[in-house]
Amino acid sequence: MLNIVQPNICFIGSSNLSLALIGGLVLKGFQREKINLIEEVKFENQIILKQKQHEVKKADIVVLLLDPKDLKAILAPLKKWLADKTIVSMMAGVNIKQLMSITGSKKIIRVISNPLY
DSSP, X not given: OOOOOOOOEEEESOOHHHHHHHHHHXXXXXXXXXXXXXXXXXXXXXXXXXXXXXXXXXXXXXXEOOOGXXXXXXXXXXXXXXXXXXXXXXXXXXXXXXXXXXXXXXXXXXXXXXXXX
């Protein structure tokens, strides 16, 4: 039997899509303790900011599901910890060059969902 190492994944932005993705990962056997969710909040409280920085720091993959207008404000205090991460963006209207500038990461994956109607 293969022993597959699961990466730590941090979702930033709690939308129906992020909750569905997390639920799908867990349903398929992904360890729940390997997944963190940071809701869309401004980090004005230093204690909360430190906790969120720690969650990003231990992540291997960071999935962005934010409103593009809030992107810079939410990620600015986390940029130091995002630079070496694989970033998966699920935001329309934010291109790879912008994501590289905002996060400092060179490892960007851009995914656009296609909602069912």
